[in-house]
Amino acid sequence: MTTDMASALPGAGKRIGILTSGGDAQGMNAAVRAVVRTAITLGAQVYAVFEGYQGMVDGGDGIRELDWDDVGSILGKGGTMIGTFRSKDFREYAGRKRSALNLLANGIDRLVVIGGDGSLTGLDQFRGEWSQILAELVAEGQLAQEVADAHPALMFAGLVGSIDNDLVGTDMTIGADTALHRIVSAIDDLSSTAASHQRGFVVEVMGRHCGYLALMSAIAGGCDYVLIPETPPEAGWEQEMCAELRRGRKAGRRDSMVVVAEGACDRQGQPITSGYVRQVIQDTLNEDARVTILGHVQRGGAPSAYDRWASTWLGHEAVLEVLNATPGTTGPVIGFRGNRIHHAPLIEAVAKTRKVPELIAAGDYGAAMELRGGSFTEAARIFAEMSSPSRVDASAGSKRIAIIHGGGLAPGMNAAAADAVRLGISRGHTMLGIQGGFPGLRDGKITELEWADVEGWLVGGADLGTRRTVPTVEELYRISRTLEDQKVDALLMIGGWNGYEAAHLMHAEAERFPACGLPIACLPASIDNNLPGSELAIGADTALNVITEAIDRIKMSGAASRRAFVVETMGRHCGYLALMSALAGGAERVYLHEEGISLNALIDDVEWLRNSFAAGRKLFLAVRNEEANPLYTTDFLARLLEQESQGLYDVRQNVLGHIQQGGSPSPFDRLLAVRLVSRALDLLNEGFINAKPESFYLGLVESKVTASPLAHMLDDMDTTFRRPKNQWWLALRPVMKAVADAPV
Numbered sequence: 001m002t003t004d005m006a007s008a009l010p011g012a013g014k015r016i017g018i019l020t021s022g023g024d025a026q027g028m029n030a031a032v033r034a035v036v037r038t039a040i041t042l043g044a045q046v047y048a049v050f051e052g053y054q055g056m057v058d059g060g061d062g063i064r065e066l067d068w069d070d071v072g073s074i075l076g077k078g079g080t081m082i083g084t085f086r087s088k089d090f091r092e093y094a095g096r097k098r099s100a101l102n103l104l105a106n107g108i109d110r111l112v113v114i115g116g117d118g119s120l121t122g123l124d125q126f127r128g129e130w131s132q133i134l135a136e137l138v139a140e141g142q143l144a145q146e147v148a149d150a151h152p153a154l155m156f157a158g159l160v161g162s163i164d165n166d167l168v169g170t171d172m173t174i175g176a177d178t179a180l181h182r183i184v185s186a187i188d189d190l191s192s193t194a195a196s197h198q199r200g201f202v203v204e205v206m207g208r209h210c211g212y213l214a215l216m217s218a219i220a221g222g223c224d225y226v227l228i229p230e231t232p233p234e235a236g237w238e239q240e241m242c243a244e245l246r247r248g249r250k251a252g253r254r255d256s257m258v259v260v261a262e263g264a265c266d267r268q269g270q271p272i273t274s275g276y277v278r279q280v281i282q283d284t285l286n287e288d289a290r291v292t293i294l295g296h297v298q299r300g301g302a303p304s305a306y307d308r309w310a311s312t313w314l315g316h317e318a319v320l321e322v323l324n325a326t327p328g329t330t331g332p333v334i335g336f337r338g339n340r341i342h343h344a345p346l347i348e349a350v351a352k353t354r355k356v357p358e359l360i361a362a363g364d365y366g367a368a369m370e371l372r373g374g375s376f377t378e379a380a381r382i383f384a385e386m387s388s389p390s391r392v393d394a395s396a397g398s399k400r401i402a403i404i405h406g407g408g409l410a411p412g413m414n415a416a417a418a419d420a421v422r423l424g425i426s427r428g429h430t431m432l433g434i435q436g437g438f439p440g441l442r443d444g445k446i447t448e449l450e451w452a453d454v455e456g457w458l459v460g461g462a463d464l465g466t467r468r469t470v471p472t473v474e475e476l477y478r479i480s481r482t483l484e485d486q487k488v489d490a491l492l493m494i495g496g497w498n499g500y501e502a503a504h505l506m507h508a509e510a511e512r513f514p515a516c517g518l519p520i521a522c523l524p525a526s527i528d529n530n531l532p533g534s535e536l537a538i539g540a541d542t543a544l545n546v547i548t549e550a551i552d553r554i555k556m557s558g559a560a561s562r563r564a565f566v567v568e569t570m571g572r573h574c575g576y577l578a579l580m581s582a583l584a585g586g587a588e589r590v591y592l593h594e595e596g597i598s599l600n601a602l603i604d605d606v607e608w609l610r611n612s613f614a615a616g617r618k619l620f621l622a623v624r625n626e627e628a629n630p631l632y633t634t635d636f637l638a639r640l641l642e643q644e645s646q647g648l649y650d651v652r653q654n655v656l657g658h659i660q661q662g663g664s665p666s667p668f669d670r671l672l673a674v675r676l677v678s679r680a681l682d683l684l685n686e687g688f689i690n691a692k693p694e695s696f697y698l699g700l701v702e703s704k705v706t707a708s709p710l711a712h713m714l715d716d717m718d719t720t721f722r723r724p725k726n727q728w729w730l731a732l733r734p735v736m737k738a739v740a741d742a743p744v
Helices: 003-007 028-041 053-058 093-105 118-138 145-150 176-197 213-222 236-251 276-284 306-325 345-362 365-372 372-385 413-426 437-442 471-484 499-510 540-557 574-586 599-616 634-643 657-661 667-690 712-714 728-740
Strands: 015-020 045-049 065-067 110-115 155-160 201-204 226-228 256-261 289-293 334-336 341-345 400-408 430-435 446-448 490-495 520-524 563-569 587-593 619-626 650-655 697-699 702-711
Touching: 015 028, 015 053, 015 306, 015 634, 028 110, 028 306, 028 334, 028 728, 045 053, 045 213, 053 256, 053 697, 093 574, 110 306, 118 145, 118 155, 118 345, 118 400, 155 306, 176 201, 176 213, 176 256, 176 306, 176 667, 201 213, 201 276, 213 226, 213 256, 213 372, 226 236, 226 372, 236 256, 236 276, 256 276, 256 365, 256 413, 276 289, 276 490, 306 334, 306 341, 306 728, 334 345, 341 345, 341 430, 345 365, 365 372, 372 400, 372 413, 400 413, 400 437, 413 430, 413 490, 430 437, 437 471, 471 499, 490 499, 490 667, 499 520, 499 712, 520 667, 520 712, 540 574, 540 619, 540 650, 540 657, 540 667, 563 634, 574 587, 574 619, 574 728, 599 619, 599 634, 619 634, 634 650, 667 697, 667 702, 667 728, 697 712, 702 712
Parallel strands: 015 045, 015 110, 110 155, 155 334, 201 256, 201 289, 226 256, 400 430, 400 490, 490 520, 520 697, 563 619, 563 650, 587 619
Antiparallel strands: 045 065, 334 341, 430 446, 697 702
16 A cells, blocks of 8 residues: 555544453454454554553553554454453543543544443543643643644544443443353253253343343243343242242243342342242252352353454444544444444433433332333343243134244244244144145144143254245145145244245235135244345354354364465355354455456455465455355365465365254344244234234344235345345445455
């Protein structure tokens, strides 16, 4: 890059400080990496402030410049490479005054801070005092007036790093998804040993004032009871809890599982400890119970795929914010709302967050839940219904809803089917299972599903079976006869594009085959994430985590050599898995069908790669979507890179294949499944009540569950390439380029 080109970049001549403060959270390193690389790409210099605000107070080696390669291997590591510390010195005015002097000694007047609400509050206070501090430093002779004039204001962007997910106004904070992974994995593991001994477990999770981890893990883990700070239980809750545990055992469960948030209290403000819960279970039920306190393992380990790509996007956005900020503006806290970057006024967000424990202490639990947001309130309602159903047996004469899978297997299909059975029965319906997809419906393979039949279905797979077969018009006659014979009132299709096509065909041919005109609800379940009306499909998050873990291992296999890897992901013509795994896995290149592959671009990539290894590079990773180009295949790309390597590196290709469809569904996929199922059953029931049966397809759009008429399904789709016309994740392509391509 020439000097003129560098000076024209938006970050030219600007210096950014980056620090992490408060408790550590998985994904902080990903955010640090994104800040450093985005800033360098835009021409700015980046300085790490080590050990949180204390490094700012101490100065010297506590503030050091970082270059591109300094953050080259931190994406998949937990914790924070630049350290964190709860600085008492920074809480004092004298400490903040020293901090300003040390920042200006390095020419820094822009900060990106990753921390909790306390860290961000201190940051805003520092910003407000900046001009006063500079005036005092000038008057005392510690700072030249021209330096003060050159840096009249402190500009910042705050990112929330907190596994508790407690910031009001954002859907997910850095680290929360990974912590939830740790908890649900532990619950899954405990369930097997608990079932072996017919034993109860009380699992204590973090969350002093926020019950997010406890509530969501209880839903995702299929637990019996949960205690969270936002809704302290009524007097006599012990008897209620034991009654639910007893009911679960009568229904066939061999284990009992209770989740307790560390901050859970009763309505008198007295703590409810996991030890007390265990004692209640033992004394009341005469049942052996054990306590597992997960503690700091919830903070540790490699971040999930979400905490890598989301934190990368947040770090990129934070750099854009501070580089474009003007003196005198109040910096925001940056988070997510529905897979979209969201800027919120910092003081307002922190004030609302701190209001929650005040409302709990005042007994205004409804207001506390309201501040947590609609998704949290919805989850609490669903869990209450799952753990305390109105009935566990189907009512006589009830509506009969059949569950069917269509398309390829997606992790979470089983979980969605289990949720549908139990919520459906609780809401008064008879639930049916269709074996083997639409061919099974054609052949009449339908059985009634009871509460106990779906025990253990939270794991991967699809016990009902799934097929990619789309019925022909001629087969609709046999399908309609089956629907009539089995007296099916509605169909719940949980699957991929082939399932959607089959449902749409039935709906379109209702005049010729009236029984096919029954209400149909389509729920997206596909690792390809290519379905209409939903930004995310059940199974896509699990597949993304599988790919990210595989990439970690692949990269480690090349650590002792100079090697280039080309990894192929599934997705057909939808590049979601490729782009997101490239971000989460730290790839240098990604090849998507949406962008195409050209010979000129490949020539540029080969030259860049050869020069890069000649300059000292040891590892290169490219991710290719399986249908990125019919001729420039994964094998072709690997051979091309090998041929042009000139002995500087060797090349390996990895086609990940069907491991992407396997494994236990992630917490996100389990939670998405239950939300979609609950809403689908609500809509079907409304149709029954109003005698206006309708067919629709559901999805998650900007964190809300939406439904659209099935008749309009094709309007949302590029049917040639079997993907939605609008794909939100394509907005991350500039982020990928900013963190992957070092300026030359």
